[in-house]
Each structure stands twice: as C-alpha cells, then as structure tokens.
Amino acid sequence: MISQKREISNWIFALELRDSKITEKNEEWANAKPIVITPLGTRVRRVLINGIISQKSVQDEMAKLTISDGTGNFYLSAFNNDFNRPGKDELNEFQINDSVLVMGRLNSFGNEDKIYFSISPELIQKSDDILQKFWSSRARYIAIRKIYAIREAGKDPESSRESLVNKGYSLYEADCALRSLKNYPDYDIQNFERVIASSPAPEKKDDEELRMKEAIINYIKQNDDNGKGCRYEDISAASKLLGFEENKVDEILNQLGSDGEIYEASLKRYRVI
Amino acid sequence: MSTKQNFLKISSIDSVSSDMALIAKILSLQKKALKNDKGESMYYYGILGDETGTIPFTAWTFSSSLRVGDVIEIEHASSREYNGTIRLNIDARSQVVMKPGTDMEVKRSYSEKKIRDLSLKEPFVTVKGKISGVIEKEKEKNGEMITLYYGNLEDDTAVIRVTSFSRKLEEGETVKIVGAKVSEYNGRLRLTISDKTQVEHADLDFKIGIRLSNISDVKSPISGVSLAAVIVNIGAKSGVIKRCKTCNRKIDDDFCEEHPDDGFYKDLFAYFTAEDGTGYVHCTSGKSSLEEILGLTPDPLETQNITSNQVMKKLNETLLGKPVVISGDFVKNNDSLTFRARTIKQMSEDDLRIVQMFEAEEII
Ligand SMILES: [Zn+2]
Numbered sequence: 001m002i003s004q005k006r007e008i009s010n011w012i013f014a015l016e017l018r019d020s021k022i023t024e025k026n027e028e029w030a031n032a033k034p035i036v037i038t039p040l041g042t043r044v045r046r047v048l049i050n051g052i053i054s055q056k057s058v059q060d061e062m063a064k065l066t067i068s069d070g071t072g073n074f075y076l077s078a079f080n081n082d083f084n085r086p087g088k089d090e091l092n093e094f095q096i097n098d099s100v101l102v103m104g105r106l107n108s109f110g111n112e113d114k115i116y117f118s119i120s121p122e123l124i125q126k127s128d129d130i131l132q133k134f135w136s137s138r139a140r141y142i143a144i145r146k147i148y149a150i151r152e153a154g155k156d157p158e159s160s161r162e163s164l165v166n167k168g169y170s171l172y173e174a175d176c177a178l179r180s181l182k183n184y185p186d187y188d189i190q191n192f193e194r195v196i197a198s199s200p201a202p203e204k205k206d207d208e209e210l211r212m213k214e215a216i217i218n219y220i221k222q223n224d225d226n227g228k229g230c231r232y233e234d235i236s237a238a239s240k241l242l243g244f245e246e247n248k249v250d251e252i253l254n255q256l257g258s259d260g261e262i263y264e265a266s267l268k269r270y271r272v273i
Numbered sequence: 274m275s276t277k278q279n280f281l282k283i284s285s286i287d288s289v290s291s292d293m294a295l296i297a298k299i300l301s302l303q304k305k306a307l308k309n310d311k312g313e314s315m316y317y318y319g320i321l322g323d324e325t326g327t328i329p330f331t332a333w334t335f336s337s338s339l340r341v342g343d344v345i346e347i348e349h350a351s352s353r354e355y356n357g358t359i360r361l362n363i364d365a366r367s368q369v370v371m372k373p374g375t376d377m378e379v380k381r382s383y384s385e386k387k388i389r390d391l392s393l394k395e396p397f398v399t400v401k402g403k404i405s406g407v408i409e410k411e412k413e414k415n416g417e418m419i420t421l422y423y424g425n426l427e428d429d430t431a432v433i434r435v436t437s438f439s440r441k442l443e444e445g446e447t448v449k450i451v452g453a454k455v456s457e458y459n460g461r462l463r464l465t466i467s468d469k470t471q472v473e474h475a476d477l478d479f480k481i482g483i484r485l486s487n488i489s490d491v492k493s494p495i496s497g498v499s500l501a502a503v504i505v506n507i508g509a510k511s512g513v514i515k516r517c518k519t520c521n522r523k524i525d526d527d528f529c530e531e532h533p534d535d536g537f538y539k540d541l542f543a544y545f546t547a548e549d550g551t552g553y554v555h556c557t558s559g560k561s562s563l564e565e566i567l568g569l570t571p572d573p574l575e576t577q578n579i580t581s582n583q584v585m586k587k588l589n590e591t592l593l594g595k596p597v598v599i600s601g602d603f604v605k606n607n608d609s610l611t612f613r614a615r616t617i618k619q620m621s622e623d624d625l626r627i628v629q630m631f632e633a634e635e636i637i
Contacts, residue, residue, distance in 0.1 A: 009505065011550035048505065048548060101594050103505050123505060125594030130620055134501070134596045134628065138550040141632040148636070162355055170489060172551075 009048035009103050011139045014072030015195055016040055017047075017117055022183050023108055036108050036117070039187040040146040041180030047119060048103045049074050050127055050135035052202040053096050057260035059273070063091035064260070067100065069136070070200030075118045076102060086121045094124070097204045101127040101135065136199040143196055145169070147189055149177035212244050212252050217261060221272050229269030280346075284325035284380075286359060291351035293361075297321035297328075298344045298377045301396045320396070321345075321361060322379035328352075329395070332363035336371070344375040358384075383452050389430035389486060391455050391462055392493045399451045400464065401475055402428040404435070407442045425496075426450070426464060429479040430486070432497030432602075434458075437466035449475035460605040461494045485631050489551035494610060496602035500554070501620060501628045502547035504592045511543035511588055512581025539577050541569075543588055547599060547612070556599060558614040566617045567591055596620040 016038045024043070026032035036044040051074065055066035065076040080088040094100060104119040127135075149169045153159040159181075164174035180187070219238050220230040232253075239249050253270065256262045265271045281295045302319040317332040319341075339345065348368045352359050363369060385399040407424040422442040426435045435442065435453075451471040453464045466472060486498050515537040516522060517529035524530075524537055541560040546553055564571050567587045569579070601615040618624075 006546065006553055008553060009548055009550075011548075048503070048550070101503065103594075123594055127594070130622065130625055131503070131596045134620060134625055135503075137625075137629050137632060141636060142550050144636045162353075166354065170551075172489065 007046045009046045010042055010044045011048050011142055012042060013139055014069050014074050018072045021115060033107060036106055037183050039184040040143060041176035044106050047106055050101045050132055052204055053094055053098045055259050056096055058092050063088040065091055068202045070202040071195050076121055077118050078121055086124050099127045099132055101125050101131055140196050140199050145173055146176050147193055149173040150180045153177040153181055215242055216252055217272060220262060220270050229265035229271040232268040282325040283323045283328050286328060286352055289352055289354055293350045294348045296346050297323045298379055299341050302341050324378050324380055326380050326382050328361050330361040330363060334365050344372045344377050346370045346372055381452060387430040388428050388433050389495055393457060396455050397452050398455060400453055401449045402426040403447050404442050407444045427481060427497060429481055430484055431495040433462055433464050433495055435464045439468040440466055440472050447475055447477050449473050483627060487551040488549050488554050491603055494603045494605040499598055499600040500547060501598050502549040503596050504545050505548050506546040507588050507593055508544035512584040513539050514542045516540050554612045556612040556614045558617060562614055562617050598624050
C-alpha cells in the first residue's frame with residue numbers, strides 16, 4: 001500500500017546550491033542524473049524549497065519560474081508533457097510575488113568551471129507566512145548543524161564517522177561533514193554562516209515595478225506597428241503619460257528582455273514574445 | 274586453549290585494544306544480514322557480561338548454535354569505540370569456545386536512557402518518567418493467580434508501554450526504573466518490570482510537555498511523539514473504506530470473508546508522507562483525526578454519504594504542501610517505521626515558536 005523507499009528531499013538554501021561545483025555519478029541506476037555535492041557535503045537529488053516567485057516566463061513548450069529564498073535563486077522549469085507532475089500549465093497559474101513551496105528533482109548541467117541547476121517540480125503549492133518561516137527556520141537549523149559538524153571534523157585530520165557521532169552528530173551529519181572537507185576544503189563557510197545568521201526571508205518585488213512591467217508589455221502588444229515592433233520613443237512617451245519615472249523605462253525594458261517577455265525586433269523596436 | 278591465558282574482566286576493558294581474552298555470558302544476541310558486493314553475510318551483536326559488568330559486542334564469525342545464557346571463552350578479541358561506548362569485536366581471527374554446564378553471576382550495569390533512544394540493541398536500561406493509564410489484570414501463572422499491571426511511562430521525549438509482573442504501578446507516580454527490559458510487541462516497544470528490576474520513586478529533572486522530535490531522531494517504535502513537518506504526498510487510496518460491522522476489519526468487497534452476512538460500515542482513512550528536512554515518514558490516520566482537520570462533523574451519516582473523491586479533494590486542499598503538527602505513535606512494520614497520527618493540525622504561530630525554540634536548543 002505504501003511505497004517504503006523514498007528519496008529524501010533536501011531543505012537547502014539557494015546559496016548552498018549556487019556554490020556547488022561537484023557532481024558524483026549515481027551508482028544506483030545506469031542512466032540516472034548525477035548527484036550534486038554541495039559545499040556543506042549534502043548529496044542532492046531532490047530538494048524541498050520555499051520562496052517568492054521573482055521571474056516568470058512561459059513559452060510554447062515550457063514554463064520557467066525563478067524563486068528567491070532570500071539567499072539566492074532557484075530555477076524551476078516544466079514542460080507540458082511531464083507525466084504525473086506539475087507541467088507548464090500548472091506553473092503558469094502562479095504569478096510573480098507568489099510565495100510557493102516546491103518539491104522537485106534537481107538537474108545539473110555545465111562544465112568544470114560552472115554548474116547550473118534547474119528543478120523539475122513534483123509538487124508546487126502556494127505557501128503562507130507560517131510555512132515560509134517554518135521552512136527557512138528548518139533549512140537554517142539543518143545547515144548550522146552541518147556547519148558545526150564540519151568545524152568539528154576540521155579540527156582533527158583523523159576525524160571519522162565514529163568520532164563525530166560520539167560528539168553528538170548524527171551519522172548523516174557526520175557523513176556530510178567529511179564529504180564537505182574532502183570536496184570543498186577551502187569553502188568560505190563563515191560567509192555562508194553570515195548569510196543565514198538570521199533566518200533569511202525573500203522580499204517581494206515592489207508593486208510600482210510590477211505595474212510598470214505590465215503596463216509596458218500591454219503597450220507594446222497594442223502598438224506593434226504591423227509586426228515591425230513598437231518604437232522606443234512611443235514606449236517612453238506612454239510611460240511618462242502613465243506617471244512612471246522616465247529613467248526607469250530602460251531598466252524595465254532590459255529586465256523584460258532577460259525575463260524572456262519581449263525582444264528587440266530591430267533597433268529600438270520591441271515585440272512581445 | 275591455553276590454561277595460562279590471562280583472562281580480562283569486562284570492567285577492565287575501558288579503551289580500544291586488541292588481542293584480548295575473556296570468559297563471559299551471553300546476555301542478549303541478535304543477528305543481522307549485511308549486504309555487500311559479494312552477497313549477503315550475517316553478523317551477530319548483543320551483550321556479554323561477567324561478574325564485573327557488561328559490554329556490547331559485534332561478532333563477524335559466530336557459531337549459530339550459541340544461545341542467550343551460554344558462557345563462552347573468547348580469545349583474540351579486540352575492542353573499539355562506537356557511539357560513545359566500548360564494544361567488543363569478535364572477528365575471523367578470534368576464537369570462541371562454549372563452556373557447557375558453566376554458569377556465571379553477572380553484574381548488570383544499566384545506562385540511563387531517554388525513552389526515544391530505547392532500542393532492542395540495549396535490552397536492559399534505566400529510565401525515568403511518569404506512570405499513567407494503569408490497568409490491573411489477574412492472570413494464572415503456574416497454577417497461581419498473579420496480578421499484572423499495565424500502563425504507560427512517559428518522559429520528555431516519548432511514551433512507552435510498561436508491563437509489571439512484580440510491582441504495583443501507581444497512577445501518576447514518578448519513578449526511576451533500574452534494569453527494565455526493552456522488548457518489542459505488535460510493532461511497538463515495551464518495557465517489562467520483573468522481580469529483578471528495581472523501581473523507586475524519583476523526582477523528575479525534566480518537564481513533560483509537547484514531545485517534538487526530528488523525524489531522523491526516532492529509530493524505534495515509540496509512542497506519544499509530535500512531528501512538525503510538511504505533508505508532501507497523499508496516498509491515492511486515501512478516502513472512504515469499508516469495515517465489517519462485526520470484526521471491524523477493512524474489507525475490499527461488500528462483505529467480510531468471515532462474517533459475510535453481517536454487513537459493513539464506512540470509515541475514513543488516509544495515508545500520507547511527512548517530511549521535516551531531517552527525514553520522511555509514512556503516516557496513517559483514521560476517522561477522528563481526519564474529521565477534525567478536514568472540518569467534517571462527527572455525524573455518522575456524513576461519513577456514510579461522503580465519497581472517496583470528496584475526501585481526497587479535501588485532503589489535497591487542506592494538507593498537501595502544508596505545514597502541520599502531527600502527534601501519534603511510531604509503529605514497526607516490515608522493518609521500517611511508520612507513524613500513526615492521532616491528531617493532525619495546521620501549524621500555528623505558537624507551534625512555530627515551539628519549533629524554533631526546539632531548534633535553538635540544539636544549535637547553541
Ligand atoms: Zn468480519
């Protein structure tokens with residue numbers, strides 16, 4: 001009735017993932033995705049995260065969400081053919097500034113210099129203030145226990161699972177600490193500790209910026225000029241009329257470009273994707 | 274074996290050393306299968322004792338004819354430290370010879386444990402706590418009527434069932450039990466008080482409150498624990514189930530195999546997975562906890578009319594991806610622990626503060 005074996009979800013901050021540079025081959029299955037080893041020695045295949053959606057882009061086949069947890073960003077992507085898990089349409093129901101809880105599989109790609117991560121969601125739900133605080137507080141507790149174990153293990157080159165367990169750490173924490181020392185001997189753990197010192201909380205984007213983005217997208221859509229794109233001068237003038245700060249127009253256009261919402265069809269002419 | 278051998282007493286084994294010889298009695302013995310690349314191998318573990326004390330041991334080669342109570346002579350054993358205690362290690366180089374017909378007085382030493390940390394690995398322990406839920410039962414033993422006392426013992430980490438063969442258990446008394454035996458019955462841990470166990474009144478040096486635990490910290494089927502967790506999955510077959518009116522067993526068709534004519538009634542049941550960042554546990558919950566969390570009235574008619582789909586919809590809306598505090602009991606099922614949730618509630622601001630206090634205590 002109940003499937004007994006399950007892959008544990010790691011409740012980790014975006015910072016721990018961002019600083020990860022090492023992957024390990026998954027020995028259990030031949031074609032499985034590699035396992036990510038983080039600077040705190042966590043082996044990650046599945047994560048459970050909470051944060052605020054800071055960017056959203058929806059294309060023909062897929063939807064992407066950027067989720068900020070106050071220490072950095074997680075990147076979510078889903079296709080429409082994802083069987084039995086949230087796909088493009090489900091992701092599309094969420095809006096910028098929504099607070100969400102996400103459980104998902106971690107994908108990594110890149111090379112030795114830099115690894116990039118994306119999460120394929122298995123569960124995505126709106127979260128409230130209590131869940132946000134609970135998640136952040138748990139993630140911090142788990143990270144700090146690992147940091148203490150890493151410091152303890154670092155004091156003595158003979159440190160072993162047994163010696164760390166004898167000092168009160170769990171077997172899991174002991175393994176993480178030894179893995180961290182082996183793979184990231186020079187990691188700036190003090191900086192990590194500083195970032196998570198008070199439970200980090202993500203911040204919502206200010207409303208002014210959001211309203212401005214929406215207004216500009218709408219304006220570009222409606223003034224497409226027969227497929228040639230909307231002229232920069234017109235956007236600028238319209239923004240002024242709507243009461244937005246003139247000097248923010250360039251910044252918003254840049255952001256919309258990198259969010260994948262608009263593109264520059266020709267010099268100083270914009271179209272909605 | 275040589276008679277000149279210098280046998281060590283258990284109380285003198287206090288550090289890591291090798292090539293030791295001793296004579297000891299097997300006080301507990303368990304075996305475990307270990308899987309590796311070469312297949313499956315067995316190892317044994319348990320506790321040895323002599324007139325000076327006791328020591329846990331691990332044996333990689335051990336005669337399967339050895340039993341609890343046997344006295345053995347061991348040569349070329351070593352000791353190692355594990356989990357803060359010294360263990361005797363019997364490996365391929367060691368020699369073990371049984372001494373039939375020999376008995377030995379054993380000086381038991383019991384370490385004091387919190388209820389959450391009890392396990393079959395350490396079958397005799399000292400525990401402190403408060404007694405509740407006492408029931409007396411008369412039983413016949415060897416032609417004589419004896420009184421058995423059943424109850425619960427609780428401390429600040431968990432609750433465990435207690436059976437006393439010798440001493441009356443008083444409702445509400447606080448006790449220190451020295452040399453209680455830990456065993457497992459029906460998938461749950463149990464403590465037994467026999468005439469070899471000492472029970473004394475004791476003041477508790479802890480407060481009994483909400484017994485919050487990390488999921489990963491529970492390794493034995495103990496009761497009365499609360500978990501602060503997020504529900505990440507709800508079992509697809511949760512909803513309404515049918516039970517036989519006579520024996521209350523869950524039935525798959527419309528009749529019970531043993532009581533086919535007695536009819537059935539409908540009951541609520543859910544299973545789900547909870548995670549707290551340290552681990553996960555599969556949970557089950559029944560009617561009363563579900564009615565409360567799902568906002569159903571305890572009207573029997575409602576349960577009779579609601580459909581599985583309606584229950585499932587409510588479960589998804591109320592619980593999936595939500596932070597909760599669930600209280601209940603761990604049960605051992607096919608070698609893994611599941612959690613029987615007696616109450617489920619949405620996490621409140623107050624609960625969150627308790628969780629954060631609990632975390633702070635462990636990271637200062
Ligand atoms: Zn029946």
